[in-house]
Amino acid sequence: MDAKTFVKQWKIEKNDLLDTYISDNNSYIYQKIQELKLDKQQQLICNEILNEILNEAFYTFLLGLDGSANIGNGMQELFKLYDENNNLIFESGDLEALVYEEFVEK
Numbered sequence: 001m002d003a004k005t006f007v008k009q010w011k012i013e014k015n016d017l018l019d020t021y022i023s024d025n026n027s028y029i030y031q032k033i034q035e036l037k038l039d040k041q042q043q044l045i046c047n048e049i050l051n052e053i054l055n056e057a058f059y060t061f062l063l064g065l066d067g068s069a070n071i072g073n074g075m076q077e078l079f080k081l082y083d084e085n086n087n088l089i090f091e092s093g094d095l096e097a098l099v100y101e102e103f104v105e106k
Helices: 003-023 028-035 040-066 096-105
Strands: 080-082 088-091
Touching: 003 028, 003 040, 003 088, 003 096, 040 096
Parallel strands: none
Antiparallel strands: 080 088
């Protein structure tokens, strides 16, 4: 896996979570949203809010891993990530542009 694939996989994960939250009857979050008894327009707005929350959370998480954003209470460090075969997936600075493309531009 390379840095681009790593970021794309996290985007897929974000989209899967969103789909679960807005359409999976067995999802706790879906059930709680249904309890609100939103009309169609309100449901669309709620879906947009959930999408943005997840985008911001994943964006911040990935930039934190990249070393280009603070995590927690202001800690910022440089990281390298290796796969199970000790192949470098990315090092600090490799993700920032890719994360922007996947989570901000689209």
